[in-house]
Amino acid sequence: MMTFYGLREGRMTRLTTASAFPASSLPALSDVLWIDLLDPTHEEERAVESLLTLQVPTRQEMAEIEESSRLYTDWDALVMTAVVIDGATEGRPARTQVTFVLTPTHLVSVRYADPVPFRTFEAKCQRQPELHTSSDRILASLLDSIVERAADVLELVAADLNEVSVRLFFDEEQRRRPKRAEDELQVLIKRLGRRNMTMAILRESVLSLSRLVPFMRQGTSEWLTEDCTRRLKMIERDLRSLSAYEGQLSSEIVYLHEATLGLINLAQNRIIKVFSIAAVLFLPPTVVGTIYGMNFEAMPELKWAFGYPFALLLMGLSAALPYYWFKQKGWL
Template identity: 50%
Template structure:
């Protein structure tokens, strides 16, 4: 899919046909014909999907003539039901055009037209569109991190305050225990939730790293020095936001590790409690089993076999051998 955007009175105007004043060409999972059309309009080479997936920094950030080629990782699907994924997005910047190549549909791209409608003066050139796109991406990362903080706070309250995970203020469906699950089902749900938050946080950290490198490369390689001082200040502000979010992400990673260790510790405690119950039950029933075993032997010289009160005496001895250990354990505080 190919979309063309040209500046208008109300921000960027989308069109399916290229016009003379088009400044942004958005390629979403393009066909070879769409790639060729974008190359003819912008006068640049559109990188392939395999070239976008290169992990070397020199393959992600480079200059070819007057065009800047910049690839960043953007997280998509963070608020959906499916697991979030990291998608490579390439920005090809020239003096007149911005070409974006992507094979996913991140939220910042879907909401960018509305963002430009509110601030039409910041989307008039290719450089300004790139700046606004980066601001939207960083703002989206901040929103996802805030959601992660809320989730971690709920998990912390469930583990350390409410005493029962299922009483936490979370969606019931996410905490419904599986009938076939072994062990404490509520804590297994906590582990899954912590795992999802940790995996998403790792993807966001990777995204922030690539965007930070992109911003630094763009600031040093501004084509034609076309950015005014106020727009250079926006770049500095974006870099400051990225550093702040990176620190926040590191703190969130530490919280995830702490909650993970705490949950595993509580699982161990619950398992120890179960083993404790079986151990105490074995201690309580061992003496009466011994009494029953002794009087179950059929030897000739056993005076209790012919005793009238032998059976009640054996029963009373079994009960006493159970009650005495129970009282002793109770007084020691083991029950």
Template identity: 45%
Template structure:
């Protein structure tokens, strides 16, 4: 699908995607483009659209390079549209002197946010560089929002983990800790994806700054690049702090689970020690006494069987009630 934006009366306007004259458009946004759409854009702008497989390559030389008078940059963007939760999606920016082409195969919040601001006239970029920086700024802002969500989640988890105990049974505490362990894992996974996205953004901004040194740029563009670079570095530092917090919570939760399990094992060990002396005496003598009144009772044998069953059920019931099983 193509979304086309053209500069009209000093403002960026969305236009009919079926219209021709792609060369007159300032921003061409391609979402899961077809082969025909790729061919049309390549013919109109004289650029080469990378394939989805090429966008997935992890080498820096494949993500950031210059092709003719075009700069090609692939950024890893967070998206929540993946079937297994938040994931990273590749978005490629092709910057030419007169156009910006964006290629992506999953929709993401930063692009929608920037497009909405353009449609509402809140953000009015008038050149390809300004559009590119506007989108990158939206991506960085979205990353900051996600980090805030991770921080709030970790704060809630911290209160939950360290408030365990009181009148709760061991089984409930153990279930809560295991649930907390899963949530900590999800938070750590999300933080690692954020870190990968931030590193991708940092490389892209550095590439842009190096490329812009060869050509004069507007002061506001240079200022925006420097601001973006500073924001990304501060978010990387904050992400490192969250990673350390996640590791601390993980270690603490595992430690509490071990303490809980050790307490239960201790109870079973004490019970085994208590019943060991009677068992030893019974083993030595074998209960082979001449005068055992129970042997003459009519219901002695069934009674012994019932006593054996009860002696097995009672400890099981007690341990379940205490939450040890």
């Protein structure tokens, strides 16, 4: 689907949207400021290329990870690909590549998903029309929205990790119910795994944006507007702070994961300890019972009237003495 945006009375306005265009019905190039390609077909890519006389990257080219394939110059156009997180609030985070083709007069965005920054961007343009009057300003605002979204996801992750910490270290009710506590710890491990996946995508997104912004500043230094330069510097500062915060949260995820596994190991060791002590307590009575279970004719106690009570008493004492000793040592 192609969406064309242009200026009308100083405001960026959607001109038209369609899933396909005959070449004759494309808007005039002078009216277009931004072209947004969402899951474009081959014909739509060719139509935009013929309109702007530039090359639109394919989906396979966007997925390449080397920097030379993500950031390069095509004549007077900058081709820049960034990783954007999608679906984080729905519980199934995913990475998606978004390519921006920037020229002094036009901006083209190519994407195969609809992340939140793009869904809310049109409303943002209406609230601040003065910040979206040129191709570089639109791209700077889009980048700012992507960074803000990354910051929001980081805040959600931080809040979730705080809740996990409370459940691990402060919820005494779970400790009084071993079976429920074990199930809860397993749920927390899965929860931490999902958050770790989110952080991995955010880390990749912040890294790609940290490379994209300086490349944009350098490649557009001759015609970049002053306010856009200032906004890009602010975005760079935000990215540095997000990178530091992301590292802190990643370390916290590792710590909580290790703590959860430690608590599970402690619970399992407690169970093994019970079985071990039970085996030790019942071993001496078993030896006594085994000895007096032999029917040798020369056994002195074989025909003794008090032999059976004596054997029972001996087995009881042989179990009670180790139990008392364990209690004295503090092992029980």
